[in-house]
Amino acid sequence: MLNILRMQLYWMRRSLKTWLIIILCVVFSAVMTYMTYALTDMLKDEENRKQFDAAISETEDVGLSIGVQMDPTQIEEFNDETAYKYESLVSNVFNSGIIELMTVIFAVTVAVAEFKNGYVKNLVCAMKKRRYLPVTKAIAVSLFVIVMVIASALSVIATAMIISAVKDGGFAESGSVSALLKVIGMQSILHIAVSLFCMTVMTVTKSTVISVIFGVCSATNVIGSALSVVDSLIERFFSKEVVLESYIVSTQIMNCSADMDKDFVVKAVIIAVCFAAVAIAGSVLAVGKRDIK
Amino acid sequence: MENTVLSTNCLTKKYGSHNAVDSVTLNVKKGDIYGFIGKNGAGKTTFMKMVCGMVKPTSGEISLFGRTGAESEALRSRIGALIEAPGLFANMTAADNLNMKMLALGIHKKGYAEEILSLVGLSDAGKKKTADFSMGMKQRLGIGLALVGEPDLLMLDEPINGLDPQGIAEVRETVLTLNRERGMTVMISSHILEELSKIATCYGIIDKGRLIKKLTKDELAAQCKEHIEIKLDLPEKACAVLDGMGVGSYKVTDKNTICVYEQLDRSGEINIALIQAGVKLNSIFVASDDIEKYFLDVTGGAENA
Structure with a gap:
């Protein structure tokens, strides 16, 4: 299995799409950090803040969440003397769902690459067990998702440092290293889980379109909105109050803040592990049972 | 049994009510070049896929190197196969494609990929991506991939498809060299029967999923006298x-x-x-x-x- 894993890592390392998605993660993180700065600067004006509050409430009504995520109270507290902590900025970028979208696209494109081009026919005799393929693929995808999360976080910090230097300080400053590592670690786990899940959707459906739509719906919280409809139906017909949305990985990605508490960490890790386990089991079953065309 | 590299017993594959392969029983002995002949859709590829573990048989038994069941599955790594069109990563070079299979097999020998490329006549491919390869070059690389790990049994499904006469002759020479010098057993299917007759030592004719005739080179020569x-x-x-x-x-x-x-x-x-x-x-x-x-x-x- 180690040999197959080496092969997967070799391919992903050599693949242009891997590096393209990592570069996109870095660029989007930098752009979103700059947008946070621009928005913060703009909202120092009272009139602009009112318009912003109105726009935020409209977006929430639609249920879409991709873009710069800012807590209005955070803006209110913000003045010339205060500055963002790096971990808050990093957290904001991940909460936006843009990195989730990138990792999902990566997972979908690499999920069944060797099945689509037929390279698997060269490997099937070389593998003792066919299940090694999805398992090693999941490990390799996880490693590259960690690279993407770290690269995105570093991009946010670097951009914040540059903006602060150019604007003569005031925008961002270093906070708690442990809080920063906690955000990166937690987001890595959650992004791995959602990537593996989308990888399995791709493996099972063999449809790039369905998998990408699923990934986009997940990253833009459309799935969360759909689940809230289910919640209301359950409440109406069974008189039970449930919040299914809070049990999906994307919701955890959106809610994972720099000051997350222990309860959040435990719940998010359990949800991520469950999603990842179901995803790997699904992939193993699909690859193991199917004939190779 | 020691001398038998591949043996199948009533091997069957059904897709719904259609028998793609119907109770095929055959033996391929060590050192044979087995010519597998059949029309399109006769069941050649499905048979080869079952032997390679790509397709699960509906019934019947496959014995590899004298072993059956789970033991034979473990011996599949001794098979090199080119089934249908070669499966390649289009945005990679020929050497990269070979390196990947080498990694999968745990081969870390320096210069091994170059050796294989030379054997299949692709030494000059250089940094060219396989997406830019001609059909013949892809086919040769497919054969090269099948040769990684020096398999004991080489299964080639229509390996000369798309090759020019020179390419066909080169593949023929390669197969003969591997068979004579390395003792590699080869199972080869082809529509170009005249070409197959130049190298095969025994034949199996499959039609509508059934193996309808087994004969040696001498028996075929007698039939075509x-x-x-x-x-x-x-x-x-x-x-x-x-x-x-x-x-x-x-x-x-x-x-x-x-x-x-x-x-x-x-x-x-x-x-x-x-x-x-x-x-x-x-x-x-x-x-x-x-x-x-x-x-x-x-x-x-x-x-x-």
């Missing part, structure tokens, strides 16, 4: 003349044709005797059946091909 082919109008009268001349081995193949399989040097005498007997001859010549004609005869004629 030279004969006098006579086109005439009265075969019954001609038979009497041939009997009178002491010609025993002949066959009336249709209402206007007789094939004589002995005394080929007496075609002139036969000609004169038939004319004297009042038989009108359209033509008389020495001919030989090619493997293609034999194949068409066995599988039900040219109208089905």
